[in-house]
Structures are given as structure tokens and as C-alpha cells.
Amino acid sequence: MPTKEIGVTTPVLEKTEPPAAPASAARVTIRGGAHLPRRRLSVPRSARRAAGPVGLVLLWFLASATGVLPESVLASPVDVARQAVELTKTGELPDAIAASGRRAATGFLIGGTVALSLSLLAGLFRLGEDVIDSSMGMFRAIPWVGLIPLFIVWFGIEETPKIALVALGVTYPLYFNIYGGIRSTDSQLVEAARMMGLGRLGLIRYVILPSALPGALVGLRYALSTAWLALVFAEQVNADAGLGYLMSNAQQYFRTDVIVLCLAVYALLGLACDFAVRVLSRRLLSWRASFDGEA
DSSP states (O other): OOOOOOOOOOOOOOOOOOOOOOTTSOEEEOTTSOEEEOOOOOOOHHHHHHHHHHHHHHHHHHHHHTTSSOTTTSOOHHHHHHHHHHHHHHTHHHHHHHHHHHHHHHHHHHHHHHHHHHHHHHHHOHHHIIIIIHHHHHHHTSOGGGGHHHHHHHHOSSHHHHHHHHHHHHHHHHHHHHHHHHHTSOHHHHHHHHHTTOOHHHHIIIIIHHHHHHHHHHHHHHHHHHHHHHHHHHTTSSOSSSHHHHHHHHHHTTOHHHHHHHHHHHHHHHHHHHHHHHHHHHHHTTTSOOOOOOO
């Protein structure tokens, strides 16, 4: 019988070309004709973060050196650095930093304890919220700097009004951030924890407090910066030691170099506290995946 030929078609493979490299990517030719993308030089983040303050200091120096910024208005950074060396040698600057640090630490501990206690009561219990939160919102509207005359009447002119002012300035940012963190806990996590048999203490320990931790750390950063800000005002009230005392004496003699030096020390102390909280946040919140900015 005649056989019928069957045609078999073989698929034709299309020649695919590798995707073209971006125009912005540099290429390096190595032996054998292969091309590898050249790694771009990147500036460390620490250098980028320091670029702003260093640039401001350089601009300040140029304005002082060229006479655009007279010395009677603002001392040059060279004079400020020279005054820092002299006050350090005499021991006045270290003693002032120690006195201010003691006031800030004591006020922060008192204000932090009060804020933590009130925020836990208001955040965990409805009765606590009804009693505490509205009162805190009312007192928050009062400018705490304006309470200095009242604190002097109540506590005198010694250390107590200064510490009380720092404690008051610390209380509000800590309270509202911890309270907001507690109340922003996902209700589905709470229900899942209850279904797994967690009691009230276990729910607070393993679900609510970890959820409130990011807000608490943000409040801690605000509270530390507010503590130093409150101390600037507090140490203007009959202080016999501290950075504010140096500033008051310098104001009487129009010593802008000492005033700027004390302000710079306040800023550096606040920056050091902020850096410590950032490091603490990375360690305590390592379990949380969050957006860290575009490269």
C-alpha cells in the first residue's frame, strides 16, 4: 500500500538578545570580552548626615572672616572654639555640663515615670481614659514655659522649680505617644491572642506593649529634646551653676562667644541623646520590617 508521508515541522527558536544595560550604568571590559557593571562610588551615610552641620559652620566662618557678620552681632567659630578650650581648662565648662546634666536627668526620670504611669492607665482601661486623657489634653494647651512664675511661688528659687519644669516638659510627649501606641494596637491581633488563651497580663506583655513600643520610642526622642529645651528656660531662673548660669553671665557682658558656646553644648547633648535613642530603636525594633527610605 502506498505510504503517506507525514511532514514533521521543527520549531524555530528565535534568537533572543540579552536585555540592554541601562544607559546610566558604566561597564568595564575584562579579559575574554565579558562586561561587568562598574560599582559606583557611594558616600557613607555618616558623611552625608554631617554635611549639613559642617556646611553651616563653614558658611558661618566665611561670613565672620569677610566681615559680613560683625563680631558684635555673633562671634566667629574660631572665637567660640578658643573660649571652649579656655573654659575647659579652668573647669567651668565641665562643671556647668555636669550641673545641667543632673537637672535634666532628674527631671526626665520624674516626668518619664509620671508619663508612663498615666499612659498605661489611660491606654489599658476605659475608666482611666475617661479620667486622665481629657485632663492631659487640657493641661497640654497651657504653655509650660509660662508656669515658671507659678513654680517659683510654689517651690522657691532653688533647684526644685528647675527640675519641675523639665519634668513637666517631658511628661506630655511621652504620655501622648505611649497612649497613642497602646490604642493603635491591631484589634485582630488582640482577638487572636485571646483565642489562643492569653490572659490579660499575657495580652499586655506579648501584644499590646510590643505594639506600643515604636510610638514610645518616638515619644522618648521628643521627650529628651524637650528636656534640654526646658532646661534652657529653667536655668535662667536664679541659677548658680550650669550652662544657663554661664549664658546669663555672658549676657550681662555681651559675650556672644560664650552664649553661642553654651547653645552649641546644649545642641550636642541633645544630639547625643537622639543618637542613643536611634541605636536603641534599631535593637528593640529589629523584629519589625519598616520602610527605610529610598537609596
